[in-house]
Amino acid sequence: MTLFKLTTRFAVGLMSLWLLACHPQGEDKKPQSPPTLPKDEVLLSPNSPKRGYIKEASVALSPHPLMEPVSGTIAYDETRTVRVTSPIAGRVTGNIAVLGAKLQAGDALTTLDSPDLGQAQTDYTRAEADLKLAERSFLRQKELFEHGVSPRKDFDQAQDEVTRARSEAERARLKLVNLGVKGNRTDNRFTLHAAIAGEVTERTINPGMEVRPDLATPLFVLSDLTHLWVLMDVFEKDIGLIHLGQKVLVTVQAFPEQSFTATVDYISRVVDDSTRTVKVRCTLANPDKKLLPAMYASVEVLSEADDQAIVVPLNSLFTEGESDWSFVVIDKDHYQKRPVKVGLRLKNTAVIEEGLKPGERLVVGGALLLRTEQDTEVQSGEKP
Numbered sequence: 001m002t003l004f005k006l007t008t009r010f011a012v013g014l015m016s017l018w019l020l021a022c023h024p025q026g027e028d029k030k031p032q033s034p035p036t037l038p039k040d041e042v043l044l045s046p047n048s049p050k051r052g053y054i055k056e057a058s059v060a061l062s063p064h065p066l067m068e069p070v071s072g073t074i075a076y077d078e079t080r081t082v083r084v085t086s087p088i089a090g091r092v093t094g095n096i097a098v099l100g101a102k103l104q105a106g107d108a109l110t111t112l113d114s115p116d117l118g119q120a121q122t123d124y125t126r127a128e129a130d131l132k133l134a135e136r137s138f139l140r141q142k143e144l145f146e147h148g149v150s151p152r153k154d155f156d157q158a159q160d161e162v163t164r165a166r167s168e169a170e171r172a173r174l175k176l177v178n179l180g181v182k183g184n185r186t187d188n189r190f191t192l193h194a195a196i197a198g199e200v201t202e203r204t205i206n207p208g209m210e211v212r213p214d215l216a217t218p219l220f221v222l223s224d225l226t227h228l229w230v231l232m233d234v235f236e237k238d239i240g241l242i243h244l245g246q247k248v249l250v251t252v253q254a255f256p257e258q259s260f261t262a263t264v265d266y267i268s269r270v271v272d273d274s275t276r277t278v279k280v281r282c283t284l285a286n287p288d289k290k291l292l293p294a295m296y297a298s299v300e301v302l303s304e305a306d307d308q309a310i311v312v313p314l315n316s317l318f319t320e321g322e323s324d325w326s327f328v329v330i331d332k333d334h335y336q337k338r339p340v341k342v343g344l345r346l347k348n349t350a351v352i353e354e355g356l357k358p359g360e361r362l363v364v365g366g367a368l369l370l371r372t373e374q375d376t377e378v379q380s381g382e383k384p
Contacts (some may be wrong), residue, residue, distance in 0.1 A: 042374050044333040050373060055365030056329055057316075059356050064309035065344055066241045066301050072232035072250070074295040076223050077283070082195045083218035086211045087179055090114030090190055096207065097220065101200045109192040109220055110205060117179065118188040124172035125186065127165070134158070134165035198222040201293070228284045228291055230262050232299050233277035242267060242301060248282055249300040252291065260284060260291065262299075309343075310352040316364040317342065317350060318371060327370050329361035335370055 037043055044051055094111025097103065141158035144150035176182075180193060202221035205211070211219065230250055234242060242264060250260040262282035271278055282299070284291065317324050317340070324342045327335045340355030356362065363370065 040337045041330065042327070042335045042337070042370050044335075044370075044373065046333070048333075048373075050366065050369045051333065053366040053369055054363060056361050057313075057364045059310055059312070059358055059360045059362050061308035061358050062311050063305075064303040064307045065311065065346055065349070065351060066303050067238045067344070068346060069298045069300045070232045070234055072230050072282075072297040072299040074250075074252070074284070074291050074293055074297055075229045075231050076201075076221075076293050077227045077229050080196070080198065080224035080227050082198070082222050084109060084192060084195070084220040084222065085213065085215060085218050086112065086190075086192060087213055088112070088114050088116050088120075088190055089210070089212045090117065090188075092205060092207055092209045092211065093189075094191070096203070096205055097194075097200050099200055099203050102198075103194040103200065103222065104197045105194055107194045109194055109200075112190045112192070112211065113188055114190045115188060117181065117190045118186055120172070120175050120179070121181070121186040124169070124176055127169040127172040131162070131165040131169045134161040138162045192219070194222055196222060196224070198224045201225070223293075225289050225292075226286050228286050228293065230282040230284050230297060230299060232280050232282070233272070233275065234280050236271055236276045236278060239267070239278045239280075242280060247302045249302060250282075250284060250291075251298050251300075252295050254295070255290060259300075260286075310356050310358065311349050312352055312356070312362060313364050314345070314348055314350055316362055316367055318367050320371075326356070327363040327367050328356070329363065335363060337371075337374065 044054075090112030091114075092110055093113045094108070096110045097108075103109075138158040138161065141150055141155045145152065145155035179190065181190070199222065200220055201223050203219070204217050205219040230248070244264055244267065246264045248262050248264065250262050251258070252260075262284040264280060265283050266281040268279040312326070316326050319325070323339050325337055326340050328338050330336050338355055341353045343351040343353045345351075
């Protein structure tokens with residue numbers, strides 16, 4: 001072998017050793033696959049765009065809803081409301097209480113010029129004079145009869161005249177009393193007074209208007225608006241869930257974020273044949289006068305204070321097959337799909353009977369995104 005060949009082989013050997021030394025030892029290893037999760041769990045990657053749409057909330061106990069919210073109506077508390085009409089005909093001549101006026105019992109609402117009142121006052125004055133005349137005549141006849149000058153018939157007739165005159169005077173007096181008129185004056189002026197303390201909420205009277213006792217519409221409505229009623233019709237099947245003294249939550253469209261507490265104080269003993277409902281009345285405190293009569297309301301019947309349940313938003317649930325499911329938080333970006341048993345479903349919430357525990361973290365927004373993420377992982381083969 002020549003020196004040239006030995007030199008060449010030596011150079012090739014050195015080159016082979018250099019290539020082996022430069023070759024990374026780990027290139028023959030396969031990349032490690034992510035850990036395998038159970039099929040009912042989802043793990044979002046740190047750069048997943050779905051993370052921003054996932055909302056979580058803690059599971060907690062709250063009052064147990066008993067039934068679907070019932071439609072109701074805010075109404076006057078009729079025990080604190082009076083509708084004022086005139087007991088006598090006349091024409092409006094005085095000042096008229098304005099809408100919204102806050103009055104005390106006995107305050108003047110308006111004044112009428114009433115010839116009928118004048119006639120009643122005149123009748124009373126005449127009846128009083130006739131009574132005095134009859135009493136004087138009786139005393140004379142009594143004296144004459146006792147001295148044997150006058151016959152018994154004249155004495156008895158004078159006594160009858162006194163009785164009739166006294167009855168007529170009393171009738172005329174009571175008529176004025178019923179009208180609320182005091183004193184013996186005759187001036188045709190009749191004043192309408194407030195029967196209770198309250199606010200003028202309605203008024204159908206105007207200056208110069210002729211009023212009569214038989215008007216179909218009251219002249220004034222006065223009410224204490226710090227106390228109202230809530231009237232609702234409860235279906236026959238649900239009436240067993242309601243009892244006197246029970247608390248209910250009232251919401252109205254004007255204040256959708258605020259609830260008002262009322263108390264059941266009357267349950268009708270009659271079922272409406274056409275609607276199969278029972279009328280229920282609740283008392284409602286209204287100290288700031290936010291609520292107004294004739295407002296429509298939604299009424300939620302509450303359970304007793306010790307009757308608690310897990311109530312979750314409806315958007316935290318989804319249906320798969322014939323079952324209801326939700327996602328529970330295991331760790332950051334790590335969720336578990338869990339079956340739940342749903343009881344009463346309301347408009348925006350549902351009562352959970354089984355499947356969740358107080359203190360757990362629940363996905364209340366983006367549950368369907370997690371569901372699609374789970375399907376994607378299964379189809380891509382990342383899960384068995």
